Amino acid sequence: MPSEYTQETIARLYRSLYFIRRFEERVAAIYPSDAIKSPVHLSIGQEFISVAVCDILRADDVVSGTYRGHAAYLAKGGDPKAMMAEMYGKATGCSAGRGGSMHLIDANANVMGASAVVGTTIPIAAGYALAMKRRKTDRIVAAFFGDGASEEGCFYETLNFAALHKLPILFVCENNFYAIHEPQSKRWATDRFCERVATFGIETRRITSGDLFELRDAVAGMVEKLRRGEGPALIECHAYRWREHVGPNEDFDQGYRPRAEAERWMEMDQVPHLAAMLPEAERAAIEAEAEAAIDAAVAFAEQSPFPEAEELYRHVFA
């Protein structure tokens, strides 16, 4: 990793990375109790992408995640209490219990609402970016989506529009090679993805190493240009989903993908990698702090009330 990374930066990155990993592991641990009656799509193994991207963003920048959006929500500073309460279906949830794991939102942290219909938030993120440009700000939008989402026509329509209007939007494709159980070979004619996006006049970068720092450096350069109004950029970041598509468990026994495929990625796991870069005491402090915050989020979720029946009729219209 590049030498100019200060211990402070590494600590900040580790704090976010460790917190997300442990938060999702806790969700997985709670899941069998049925306290969380919501389809959970864990990002375990892919968190480094959200952490690297969001570390470059400002508080007033906007992030658009997906139904697999726990990492983006937390990395951007979304409230963990409200998130856990949302998964529990409580009135104190970030969507007041109406959205669950697939529809997280935190307006204060500038985390856009997520959608359970793949691809739908890509043009919506561009709409946010258009608003920022019209208002002459230098705020930007980072739009996360999966390799499968890139197959939807609205993705190409959005690329063309965003490039045509030089919108301040960073497209982040988390390429984990699968859409549910379907490998890319059954969905993509070729993997010349970045090359294709570049034909819209969009700067692209493909990160295959799984290295958080390499990704962060690439994002940093792109974000600078985005703020200068040079138009959209796209990063295709390879990663691997360690758990089943939806739910808390591993699924290597299901036969659609071999554990061997995962091992390379598990060895690359950025959590221990960053941990090892920190002095023992600092690492321990960060981890203790994270565990406490997660405990607090779970306690908050458990103690929060369910919404009252009449809540059903609120918020149909603004």
Add this chain to the structure above:
Amino acid sequence: MPSEYTQETIARLYRSLYFIRRFEERVAAIYPSDAIKSPVHLSIGQEFISVAVCDILRADDVVSGTYRGHAAYLAKGGDPKAMMAEMYGKATGCSAGRGGSMHLIDANANVMGASAVVGTTIPIAAGYALAMKRRKTDRIVAAFFGDGASEEGCFYETLNFAALHKLPILFVCENNFYAIHEPQSKRWATDRFCERVATFGIETRRITSGDLFELRDAVAGMVEKLRRGEGPALIECHAYRWREHVGPNEDFDQGYRPRAEAERWMEMDQVPHLAAMLPEAERAAIEAEAEAAIDAAVAFAEQSPFPEAEELYRHVFA
């Protein structure tokens, strides 16, 4: 033009080209009489594309045109009588009076039905191609569409699917630089169109000369590979729409495009170009034959009855 073009071939091409040009000029002449109560999108100036492509196709190959589809329909051998009757709204029309100029079809000539919703027929054409491949034939589909249609997401979705399944489909983009009155500069982030399509693993070719023979040669090579099952190909062919977007008149007085832009194309007009390659007698014979056929089509349309009221309820369900 390449020497190996025999007089017979040139005569065949001219027959088609001249017929289409004159047929549409007749439609334009009739239009002010209000006998044709249908929005007509004339292809005048662009006919050479349909003529060149369809000359390479076999009778059992399929063509998919657009609402600007008079040329593709006629070039593929669609019945001119049924077409003119359709524009008149007569019971003898190719769509029994239910479709008008925008919904031409001729199943016998393997001309697919056209749509008035831009882009919709592109994936449908791919569906035809899928059926041909599954049935182990060497028939192919030629799908015509405009530069504007290529902005619809379903176009990219179709490219990916067609390339993934190596479908026998030739995509023909008639790039006339406008969508209604909107120039490409307001719609395309870049014009790296063929380069983009190629990233799907699709062979592409861009023809900017307006030369019918250059286009035909390119198509011939691609169609051979298509029949061998090598997967889809795409041609972007530049051309210019001489008349208004919809309706019979010129529109250079409207201010959205200068006549100067058109002049280069009018000089390149392939009708007189091919005419000059033929002996006077043969040319005259071809033209006389065409005029007679057009007269016959108009007479047929005029003499045909309108559908009876109860026809309204037929064909809702098969």
Add this chain to the structure above:
Amino acid sequence: MSSPNGAAPAGATRQLRYVDALAEAVAQEMQRDEDVFVFGLDVDDHRAIQGSTRGLLERFGPERVFTTPLSEDAMTGVAIGAAMAGMRPIHVHIRMDFLLLCMNQLINMAAKAHYMYGGAVKVPMVARSMIGKSWGQGAQHSQGLHSMFMHVPGLKVVAPSNAYDAKGCMIAAIRDDNPVIFMEHRLLYPTEAPVPEAPYTVEFGRARRMLEGGDITVVGVSNMAIECLRAAELLREVDVGVDLIDPITLVPLDIDTIVDSVARTRRLLVVDNSWINCGASAEIASQVSERLGGSGPLLVRRMGFAPTTCPTTPALERHFYPNPSTIAEAAYAMARPGGAAWSPDPEHARLAYQAQFKGPF
């Protein structure tokens, strides 16, 4: 609020066309609120969507009035995102049929966002679209799809039938904090009404009684309200009094005004500018039946598109739509069940017909 058919609104001596009323409403709101912008295919060309966006580009510039690629789906997402970010987009479609390309964004996101995110975001956008008719519009340029949007909670649906309501509803739609499906009709564009110059809103959820009569309640949606008005004229010849109601907005729907009328007439004819099956006419007929059916005999009938695809040839299209004659005949049959069937004098009927539209356009 007074109606163009009733006394002219205070100071509204000026007659304005529906199409110009739309353009004026948008211009006034763009002037008032710089977050309002207009985009969609061809909004900035010299035709200006048949004139309904006339002058906007010149006045407000290309950042607030711009065309788009042919990408209706993503452009709808862009509108939603810009609205969530606090702007007030007006997304224009030259035909309502093209909204079928935007259903995922309109139904799965726009309609649901405010609720799904617990009130954390709003989607103040207007989706303008025009219903086409005649001159070979045919299957894909003639649909009135309002019932699809009425079906889903979270969308407002507006269908003004005259220039006065067009301006008032447009201003109300732009100021509304919810997604509004704004339905226009091509054949209404040239129709004139007294329209005040100053900005005003037509309140959503308040139907207008266009005519008062005791024999039958007729509800006309969008341009069918005008066709019903013509039918009512024909019915005067046979002394059938029509209580004619234009709902103006379909969501929210002012069912009380309709129910009050039917409570008196016990006869309801709903004429919609779409198919009957699961249409707005089904909803209105059902609500009235639920509320009044128990208290005695109730005559209910619906008219709309023929249960077919729209054909292009005038020979068939003529029979596809309700018209003043067929509406008058149906109403007469309901109002005078005993009597012999009656048809209006063809000559009078001809005069009552909506001016045929002449292409190209």
Add this chain to the structure above:
Amino acid sequence: MSSPNGAAPAGATRQLRYVDALAEAVAQEMQRDEDVFVFGLDVDDHRAIQGSTRGLLERFGPERVFTTPLSEDAMTGVAIGAAMAGMRPIHVHIRMDFLLLCMNQLINMAAKAHYMYGGAVKVPMVARSMIGKSWGQGAQHSQGLHSMFMHVPGLKVVAPSNAYDAKGCMIAAIRDDNPVIFMEHRLLYPTEAPVPEAPYTVEFGRARRMLEGGDITVVGVSNMAIECLRAAELLREVDVGVDLIDPITLVPLDIDTIVDSVARTRRLLVVDNSWINCGASAEIASQVSERLGGSGPLLVRRMGFAPTTCPTTPALERHFYPNPSTIAEAAYAMARPGGAAWSPDPEHARLAYQAQFKGPF
């Protein structure tokens, strides 16, 4: 045709689950006609769309059973094109909500092609989709959008509520020369019924009378037919006789069977698996009112989704759907207008509830 609730069909001693009946129907038709193929996201994975495509890949191979990219719009076009070319595609969607991505192709092309082209082409395709419920399905994984398809001429709409009809309707849908919207319900998948092994069709346009009773006519759509059956059990305690009708197919709709029943009971309760506004319940209520309203008092009521977006938390979702208790209460109030309100014994009601679905899935 005998019903799973009536005497078992000849030779149908075998009990089969709804999900297996679907897979068996498709397998038998693929065997019979090599033009039939199945495609859509995940149809070929080990989960096999919750088992409803189980075994097809192994038996018929990847050319006839294949997944697709996430491109619902274009894939629908591909299905239409293949159908026009003479094949019989079955396009599978794991949720009905995703059909909103396909509306342009389904409504503007599939529904209209046969008519718009004067009968020159046919579109024999089946669009299978599943309605989700509970375990946080929420706003975008729970919609029943059948009324949008019922609204547009040219589409058939099928909603089997039991394994017997699932198999018979699927075979009929595959053999039909028109586009068929085939609506399934996730919670019906595990339900069993006697299902003959040999191929058979359930005729479209013939409703099934699931129960005979004289006090009230109840129509239940899709899985609501089952909820109504449970409600009817509860109503036995208070001697309210329910004439329960499952329309099975919504287009074509067997309105005569419903009208015949209401002509006797003069009370109609329609319970739909969707919103009420412009829904299937509105259409059924309207047609019955049009035909019977004139002849005397008629009690009509509709139940369906609450007029809100579907929330994920069980605390609210519980109140979003009609259930056996609320259906029974509504029916009782209609059947015994004078009497005091009644609610079923909570204990009995609990037993009658549809088994809660447990994720993940």
